Amino acid sequence: MKTRHQRGVVWVIALALFALAACSGSSKEESTSQYFDSSIMATKVRAAIVADPELSSTDIDVATFKDRVQLSGFVDSAAAKSRAGQVARSVDGVRVVDNNLIVK
Incomplete structure (x- = not known):
């Protein structure tokens, strides 16, 4: 029974490590948290551009990747x-x- 319990624990740990690895980023991909941070940053940049009185154009697109x-x-x-x-x-x-x- 102890061996069966140990195997179960090993599987849970392996699954947790796999899940963490799937969420990590690389130089060409963002992690989940980096994706959300980038989305927030893009929203802040868009808001700052719209709020600026010198920028009347709304034809500005903002994309972010990491910082x-x-x-x-x-x-x-x-x-x-x-x-x-x-x-x-x-x-x-x-x-x-x-x-x-x-x-233009």
């Missing part, structure tokens, strides 16, 4: 492109901004 933000879409001027990058950098947690906005 990196990518801006894409269209703006009316080079000044708006620059301002969008500044606003994105000002959000807590943002380390890198890839400003791929296109001036």
Whole structure:
């Protein structure tokens, strides 16, 4: 009976380790918690861009991966492109901004 119990414990531990490994990230994939953190960061960046009075365009898309933000879409001027990058950098947690906005 003790051996059967030990095997059960081993299976539970193995299953827990497998579950943890499935949630871990890599250099090309985010872990579950990193995915949620990125989603929150993207929402904060979008809100900051919408709230900025110098940025009237709503054609700005925000994508995040870990601490990196990518801006894409269209703006009316080079000044708006620059301002969008500044606003994105000002959000807590943002380390890198890839400003791929296109001036119409």
